[in-house]
Amino acid sequence: MKKENWNKNWRFWIEENSFQLIWTTPKNAREVTLPHDAMIEQQRNPHSKNGSNTGFYDGGSFVYTKSLYVASSQAEQNIQLEFEGVYKNARVFVNGQLAGGNDDGYSTFYVPLNDFLKYDDENEIRVQVKNDAVPNSRWYSGSGIYRDVYLLVGGCAYISPDRVSVKTVECNRDLATLQAEVELVNSIAKSDYNLRINLFDDQQKLLAKTQAPITLFANETRKVKQRIYLKHPQLWDAEHPHQYLVTFELFQNKTLVDSSKTKIGIRKLSLDPVNGLMVNGQAIKLRGAGIHHDSGLLGAMTTEKNAYRQIDLLKQAGFNAIRMAHQPAAPALLHACDELGMYVLDETFDMWNRSKSDYDYSLTFKTNWREVVSAMVRKDYNHPSVILYSIGNEIPEIATDQGLQLCNQICTLIGELDDTRFSLAAVNGLYTVGSDLTKIIAEVTKANEAKDVGQQNINELMTYMDKYLDQIVTNSAISEQLTKVAAQTDLIGYNYMTARYLKDTKEHPERIIVGSETYPPEIARNWQLVEKLPQVIGDFTWTGWDYLGESGVGIPSYQPGDGGFGAQYPALTSDVGDIDITGFRRPLSYYREIVFGLRKQPYLAVQNPHHYGQQVDLTPWVMSDTVSSWSWNLPENAKTIVEVYSGGDEVELLLNGRSQGKKPAGSAVNYRTLFEVGYVPGTLTAITYEHGAVISQTELVSASKVAKIALTAETKYNCKDFHESHNLAYIDVDLCDKDNRIITDDDHAFTVQAIEDNVQIMVVGSGDPKPDISFNQEKSRTYHGHALIILELPDSKTAKLRVTLENGLITEKNIKLI
Incomplete structure (x- = not known):
């Protein structure tokens, strides 16, 4: 079936009265582009019935509407909507009549429209989302139509949209045997068709094809299987993710009546003890x-x-x-x-x-x-x-x-x-x-x-x-x-x-x-x-x-209610990930990389020295309260605990060139070695040894006072295959000294302003697990020196931003995004 992205030009509002005699669109309805999360837009509520499950966000009832014009010439076409995910208890109405829905909130579902349509006229598509029976989730669920929606249109004979599959029967470097299966639907009288299946490489070169003549009877649904053979295939695995494109074309009297396509990877799995x-x-x-x-x-x-x-x-x-x-x-x-x-x-x-x-x-x-x-x-x-x-x-x-x-x-x-x-x-x-x-x-x-x-x-x-x-x-x-x-x-x-x-x-x-x-x-x-x-x-x-x-779950607790499962508002995130919610890698991530044997260079992190000597309660999901930094607002010689993650068999720690001793490293100590060091600004160095020989080393250098805000656009994530309704751009925010060193112990609140009208600031935030500012307020606070801005750019490849710190420091930058 022809598949059209149907994310734009929806109207959205919070439903306040379910018992309405006549369905209308209220004056406060606003236009939204899907995917859309209605929950994240709400203010957090310290008394939410959801509590910490959703980070103190409430549920609610929400309505989305959109108009669909259907001409009388389309009366014999098959028209459906595909919803990739709506949370929760979705009901889809067409001109006031229930056409379909889904309860679980995470499944793709399809809604046939034909029986409810008016032709040569506008049709109202109304999606009701009922997420007000709470709590209904142990984690943040979001609310509304938070994944893509597609309009599917096919003829009297068509390929079922979710019934196209390609199976790898056998494969090696010389030959791959594939089995393609497709479900065909014929809603008219008995007719002859020809199904053509083509396989292309990533350069759109045709590599293999097959076809099957088929007679479909009136109102028949039939599964058709065909074998495809490919010489010298490039096999898919995580290190070599080669993909192919397979197209399915249904012809009647040499006229193309429907088509479908899917990407595949050729690979074979086995499992034995x-x-x-x-x-x-x-x-x-x-x-x-x-x-x-x-x-x-x-x-x-x-x-x-x-x-x-x-x-x-x-x-x-x-x-x-x-x-x-x-x-x-x-x-x-x-x-x-x-x-x-x-x-x-x-x-x-x-x-x-x-x-x-x-x-x-x-x-x-x-x-x-x-x-x-x-x-x-x-x-x-x-x-x-x-x-x-x-x-x-x-x-x-x-x-x-x-x-x-x-x-x-x-x-x-x-x-x-x-x-x-x-x-x-x-x-x-x-x-x-x-x-x-x-x-x-x-x-x-x-x-x-x-x-x-x-x-x-x-x-x-x-x-x-x-x-x-x-x-x-x-x-x-x-x-x-x-x-x-x-x-x-x-x-x-x-x-x-x-x-x-x-x-x-x-x-x-x-x-x-x-x-x-x-x-x-x-x-x-x-x-x-x-x-x-x-x-x-x-x-x-x-x-x-x-x-x-x-x-x-992962927030360290220094007193009751600070963290762990007793964490109270404004706790928002679980705080247990190797990577925080902005995409910033935390110390445990580097520790894991060393354990996996993927990193030779040691890694330095420091337990929060402001709580040195205090009892810290950590759940089993947390190793320690470390930050990879040697920049602290501490008196000279204040005691700190330095963690060195390292392979090899021995590690040495140096402070400003003076050895703080050597200790066992690597697997013998689970790749984690602790040193107690008096804090003195300067350079902290870790050197890894194997049988007395130096393998690798790393260092942390103290930063001075805040001098600037560094804004860096992430340009890597602009895949040619993205067909997005939201053109998002990610801007990393770093609090730096004059030498571009990150300031980790002097976080600042800041505001963001887009200088040009064609740039929308979607959200601003940091990895702070207990933020007191919503992400949609165009302001935030750095966390260990970092934050993230996400922009939406309707038609621009550049963005001029002004970021103002609470101390008055202003940075303006014209950022090239692609």
Whole structure:
């Protein structure tokens, strides 16, 4: 079907009265361009019923309308709308009549329009979004039509829009055998057609083709399969993300009546306990990052450029895989993973029939789960980046017989729809034993530590039981239930159960495991086992990228209410990502890169010296409260703790050329060495040694006072294939001294002004997990010297900005964006 982006010229308003006799458009309706997040535009509410789940953003009811003119000449055409994601409980009306909808908020869905249209006239498309039954999410969900919308138009005979797939049957460097499958629909009398399938390289050169004559009967829907053979294919993997274009053309009497196209990657997956995961015959270990769906400062608004930027920065940080938690990934994200080379573990649900929030998807799961699973698999099928499916995250009823039955049913459905990939459940051992968990905790702790287990959520319990967790998850009752789960799936995901790796691979040599969710500080321990055990195919840290909501999980706490799960307003982000919500890499990211063996140069970070000697409460998701800086507002010789992340076997720390000693480094100390140093401004240097020889070194140099604001446009993320409704530009803001050194301990509030009318300031913000300024106010405050401005440029390749610090310092810059 002809596919037209349908994101522009929508009207939007907050619905205040659902019980209206006549539907009208209120005077306060405004024009918006999709994708659009209605939640991020609202003021945060310290008393929100959503609480820290959404970062203290409220839900609401929202309405979008748009007009569609349809000529009478189109009466025999098939017209549909494709929605890639609407949160939540979407209902689509055409001229006041219900035409379709979707409940879960993360699935692509289609709405046929023909039965409701008026011809030679304007038709009102009205989308109602009901996100006011809260809480319904454990993280920031956003609200509204936050992904792309498309208008699909086909003839009397057409290709079903989400029923085009290309399967790699076999492939090697000499030959690839592909099977293309397409669903054809004929709504008229019996007719003869010819289906042509063409395969092109990235230079639009035709490499292979096939065709099939087909007779379709009246009102018939038929699946057609054809084989395509390609000599000397370029195979897809994360290091070589080669793609091809496949086109499908349906002819009637030599007249083209419909067409469709899809990009593919040719690759073959295998999984066994001897070799682990193999891509095109090569064993792969997954260096994985869990991520949520939000776009940081943009809220839930999903664009290809933002997705491309996020995946590229994650890949630069050493990751080769992402886990989309805990709902199906956006098509924009998968396009980025295909093009850049990133393996994807896509996930269906965070809950089944048992709720985790009062009004979450569990309310409709029983009747709708098949629809959600099918939509995810159809969306993912042609994306080579997707290699694994998760059928659910930490599902409580996995401990029950009915839960195991459901596990089997979901995996069976996925296998029927897609036999080329592998399925798992992301299992937290604490969820597998039901009410027996209280008894297990009491036995392990040898004390009455379990009295409040039933009243705590899983994250709170894991924090409370952290020092006992390894003993708890290796309990025999959990072992028994994991065996039952593993019998239903191709492999099994272990959430926070590293302690089981050696035990289970020995006792169950046939079992294949992936660390589907792990504590960031434990990457050294985890990765040593991943590399050692072929049955353990990878590790997915929680998380690779900080996210909105679940506020406070990683915020250090120096007094009650400061951080952790007790963090109060204005806590906004989880604060656990290797990369913050602006795309800035934090110290743990470099630590992980060293553990992965991808970085030889050591890395320096300093524990927050303003809290030296104080008791700091850190959840298990946090290693320390470090900043990579030697610029502090401290008295001379004030005590500091310096962390050096390093390979080799020994590291030396120097301050202004004077050695502060040598200490063991590398795997023997989990790649993290601590020094206590008296603060003196100047140069802090770390030198890594291996058998006495210098491997590499790094340094931090103290900055002086604030002298300027550096504005730098990110020009890398302008992919030729982006067809965006929002032309976004990312401007990094750095607080610098006269020598361009970042000021990290003297943050300033600032305002932003666009000098030209053709530039819109979309959002401004920083990685501060507890901001007191909304992102849409054209002002913010630096955090450790950094901030980010996101612009929208309707038709410009340059932008002139004025940034004014609270101390009066002004920077004006004409920025070239492309």
